[in-house]
Amino acid sequence: MTMSRNPQLxxxxxxxxxxxxEGLPRAVIHQILDTAGTFLSVSxxxxxxxxxxxxxxxxxxFFENSTRTRTTFEIAAKxxxxxxxxxxxxxxxxxxGESLLDTIANLxxxxxxxxxxxxxxxxxxxxxxxxxxPHVHVVNAGDxxxxxxxxxxxxxxxxxxxxxxxxxxxxxxxxxxxHSRVARSDIHALTILGVPDIRAVGPKTLVPGDLREMGVRxxxxxxxxxxxADVIIMLRLQNERMSGAMLPSAGExxxxxxxxxQKLALARSDAIVMHPGPINRGVEIDSAVADGKQSxxxxxxxxxxxxxxxxxxxxxxxxx
Amino acid sequence: MNILxxxxxxxxxxxxxxxxxxxxxxxxxxVSLGQAPAGFQADQQIDASGLIVAPGLVDLAARMREPGQExxxxxxxxxxxxxxxxxxxxxxxxxxxPPLDEPGLVDMLKFRARNLSRCxxxxxxxxxRGLAGxxxxxxxxxxxxxxxxxxxxxxxxxxxxxxxxxLQYAATFGYTVWLRPQDAWLGNGVAASGxxxxxxxxxxxxxxxxTIALQSIFELMRITGARxxxxxxxxxxxxxxxxxxxxEGLPLSCDISINSLxxxxxxxxxxxxxxxxxxxxxxxxxxxxxxxxxxxxxxDALVSDHTPVDSDAKTLPFAEAEPGATGLxxxxxxxxxxxxxxxxxxxxxxxxxxxxxxxxxxxxLGALGDSAGRLVPGGVADVCVFNPTAAWRVQPQALRSQxxxxxxxxxxxxxxxxxxxxxxxxxxxxxxxxAS
Numbered sequence: 001m002t003m004s005r006n007p008q009l010x011x012x013x014x015x016x017x018x019x020x021x022e023g024l025p026r027a028v029i030h031q032i033l034d035t036a037g038t039f040l041s042v043s044x045x046x047x048x049x050x051x052x053x054x055x056x057x058x059x060x061x062f063f064e065n066s067t068r069t070r071t072t073f074e075i076a077a078k079x080x081x082x083x084x085x086x087x088x089x090x091x092x093x094x095x096x097g098e099s100l101l102d103t104i105a106n107l108x109x110x111x112x113x114x115x116x117x118x119x120x121x122x123x124x125x126x127x128x129x130x131x132x133x134p135h136v137h138v139v140n141a142g143d144x145x146x147x148x149x150x151x152x153x154x155x156x157x158x159x160x161x162x163x164x165x166x167x168x169x170x171x172x173x174x175x176x177x178x179h180s181r182v183a184r185s186d187i188h189a190l191t192i193l194g195v196p197d198i199r200a201v202g203p204k205t206l207v208p209g210d211l212r213e214m215g216v217r218x219x220x221x222x223x224x225x226x227x228x229a230d231v232i233i234m235l236r237l238q239n240e241r242m243s244g245a246m247l248p249s250a251g252e253x254x255x256x257x258x259x260x261x262q263k264l265a266l267a268r269s270d271a272i273v274m275h276p277g278p279i280n281r282g283v284e285i286d287s288a289v290a291d292g293k294q295s296x297x298x299x300x301x302x303x304x305x306x307x308x309x310x311x312x313x314x315x316x317x318x319x320x
Numbered sequence: 321m322n323i324l325x326x327x328x329x330x331x332x333x334x335x336x337x338x339x340x341x342x343x344x345x346x347x348x349x350x351v352s353l354g355q356a357p358a359g360f361q362a363d364q365q366i367d368a369s370g371l372i373v374a375p376g377l378v379d380l381a382a383r384m385r386e387p388g389q390e391x392x393x394x395x396x397x398x399x400x401x402x403x404x405x406x407x408x409x410x411x412x413x414x415x416x417x418p419p420l421d422e423p424g425l426v427d428m429l430k431f432r433a434r435n436l437s438r439c440x441x442x443x444x445x446x447x448x449r450g451l452a453g454x455x456x457x458x459x460x461x462x463x464x465x466x467x468x469x470x471x472x473x474x475x476x477x478x479x480x481x482x483x484x485x486x487l488q489y490a491a492t493f494g495y496t497v498w499l500r501p502q503d504a505w506l507g508n509g510v511a512a513s514g515x516x517x518x519x520x521x522x523x524x525x526x527x528x529x530x531t532i533a534l535q536s537i538f539e540l541m542r543i544t545g546a547r548x549x550x551x552x553x554x555x556x557x558x559x560x561x562x563x564x565x566x567x568e569g570l571p572l573s574c575d576i577s578i579n580s581l582x583x584x585x586x587x588x589x590x591x592x593x594x595x596x597x598x599x600x601x602x603x604x605x606x607x608x609x610x611x612x613x614x615x616x617x618x619x620d621a622l623v624s625d626h627t628p629v630d631s632d633a634k635t636l637p638f639a640e641a642e643p644g645a646t647g648l649x650x651x652x653x654x655x656x657x658x659x660x661x662x663x664x665x666x667x668x669x670x671x672x673x674x675x676x677x678x679x680x681x682x683x684x685l686g687a688l689g690d691s692a693g694r695l696v697p698g699g700v701a702d703v704c705v706f707n708p709t710a711a712w713r714v715q716p717q718a719l720r721s722q723x724x725x726x727x728x729x730x731x732x733x734x735x736x737x738x739x740x741x742x743x744x745x746x747x748x749x750x751x752x753x754x755a756s
Contacts, residue, residue, distance in 0.1 A: 144521050147521070
């Protein structure tokens with residue numbers, strides 16, 4: 001059966017799950033970013049807690065390994081006073097042959113209020129959202145190549161923090177876009193927020209022409225791609241791309257698409273450099289750039305906690 | 321048993337028959353069309369007033385799930401579904417467990433189907449042992465057991481040398497080889513390449529997966545002289561290549577599934593696993609080209625591609641969900657709907673599910689091929705009586721097939737089967753009288 005409405009919104013158009021940035025109203029994104037702004041100060045207090053999710057149980061369900069994202073979700077939930085249960089499913093239930101929905105059913109019986117889900121298959125959080133009890137909220141923490149909406153939102157927070165206005169920006173996203181859920185979420189968010197010039201930069205194996213239909217300009221030349229950009233988002237290059245005939249070598253990739261000081265000099269002098277992490281120094285980004293004054297990679301991580309707090313408190317406050 | 325179908329509109333696209341009258345059936349054969357012979361004693365009468373009496377449907381692709389996949393379907397349920405859908409003959413692909421690569425397996429399947437006497441069942445034998453693409457099966461033995469052709473089902477044959485030898489060997493004995501044009505490597509994705517797959521982050525199958533395979537098959541047909549039936553074409557470019565190959569005179573036929581005729585990749589929506597199908601759904605222009613090809617005869621047959629899938633296998637993330645949908649009970653209605661909406665008309669729509677698929681099968685059917693899929697005096701009595709105007713809503717849970725997953729759930733479709741006659745026996749009769 002086809003779903004008639006966006007499954008992450010309730011009948012009033014309020015966010016009840018965060019599954020993808022695609023289709024989110026611009027106002028909802030700004031509201032989350034504004035909320036995140038108020039949470040930033042919480043992290044700087046001596047008592048880093050607010051009671052918004054007190055008594056709620058947040059289950060971190062990571063069907064795929066992750067340290068950074070899971071940790072930031074855990075910190076975010078704890079700062080909202082939730083009880084956090086981390087489940088490394090990749091090493092437990094599914095290894096014993098339990099199906100995804102059985103796992104969800106079992107955890108629901110433990111009275112979960114929110115699932116934070118990372119899964120290797122695109123669309124898995126949609127399936128979960130369709131099968132959880134009505135009061136349970138689902139946050140997509142990365143599904144296959146499809147979406148990583150909290151990363152997209154924290155990237156928007158970062159851009160808004162440094163650039164204020166989205167409507168005049170040129171943003172270059174460089175690297176393995178075809179396999180990147182981060183790139184897809186960033187592209188949707190940038191488009192919704194009115195960025196007029198979004199460039200997808202990389203070789204044809206990693207940046208397919210179909211991306212144009214998502215509203216981006218496809219550039220296969222790095223020089224053209226970063227020229228006069230205000231924001232450069234570098235993507236992590238997975239090692240397995242070399243074995244899948246996507247690229248001949250990390251060295252050749254770096255030569256053509258790695259971000260060096262010389263290439264960065266082509267962008268606007270106040271351009272910021274972002275990366276979802278973890279970075280591969282010398283593969284997609286030169287250390288001098290990653291650690292340089294235009295890099296905002298570490299602030300991204302701090303903003304990430306506040307943005308995840310904002311997402312969790314927003315959806316928990318909306319009835320399904 | 322003598323059956324008299326009374327006062328129907330007799331419609332047979334093969335002969336152009338379109339008149340009102342009765343059909344008298346005795347000893348498994350049609351005795352007369354129009355008026356029953358004097359003194360004909362009917363054991364059973366079927367009132368077909370307001371109804372169409374047509375040849376029974378011939379479905380060139382319906383999985384029974386036997387042997388080996390009985391949790392998804394069994395002959396009892398699937399042949400009952402066929403009869404309820406007006407299907408009187410069906411071809412089942414060899415992708416069972418184990419695959420149909422030994423005569424004993426085919427014998428058992430034929431025997432079981434015969435005992436159920438709901439629908440004629442024509443298995444395809446595996447082209448290679450275990451569908452593994454390396455060793456040829458005993459095609460002559462399998463043919464003696466009742467196989468009507470040889471197929472790799474959805475398992476692409478990567479080794480072109482094996483494919484050439486298989487075609488050569490099949491051509492030696494005049495067997496038809498049924499191939500789904502699909503490159504072994506390019507065909508590995510789960511959705512058609514394009515904007516939707518890119519946006520959803522699903523691995524794509526480019527059109528080239530089909531066109532490259534078609535070009536290879538055509539080239540090998542030219543070398544070997546083999547007769548090939550192409551299964552489940554999916555792209556506009558593919559239709560064009562088939563059109564050219566037919567114009568060239570290659571001994572070729574092809575089919576498309578009801579799913580590809582109605583849905584496109586956009587229908588995947590929010591990862592709807594009901595749209596996880598093989599071949600993957602392509603774009604609007606592909607669907608339009610498939611419809612045009614079906615109308616102009618480039619595509620010979622419309623098939624249900626019936627694949628019962630159990631719920632456990634469908635309630636998974638899109639890429640992991642098992643491809644396939646149930647379809648036997650929808651084929652007639654969807655053919656009629658297509659005939660109406662495309663302008664092709666009812667006769668042509670019926671032809672694509674009756675006499676045209678029989679032409680594909682004819683070399684393997686023997687004497688049965690002379691009258692199956694048609695209404696002719698003296699011919700086999702495989703008949704479908706249906707109400708062309710009565711609409712019904714597809715309620716997946718109400719389907720007779722064990723497979724309850726269909727992308728057509730909730731659709732309102734024209735055409736209700738009133739009665740299905742197979743070899744002169746009533747295989748299905750609707751419980752309620754049809755609305756006039």
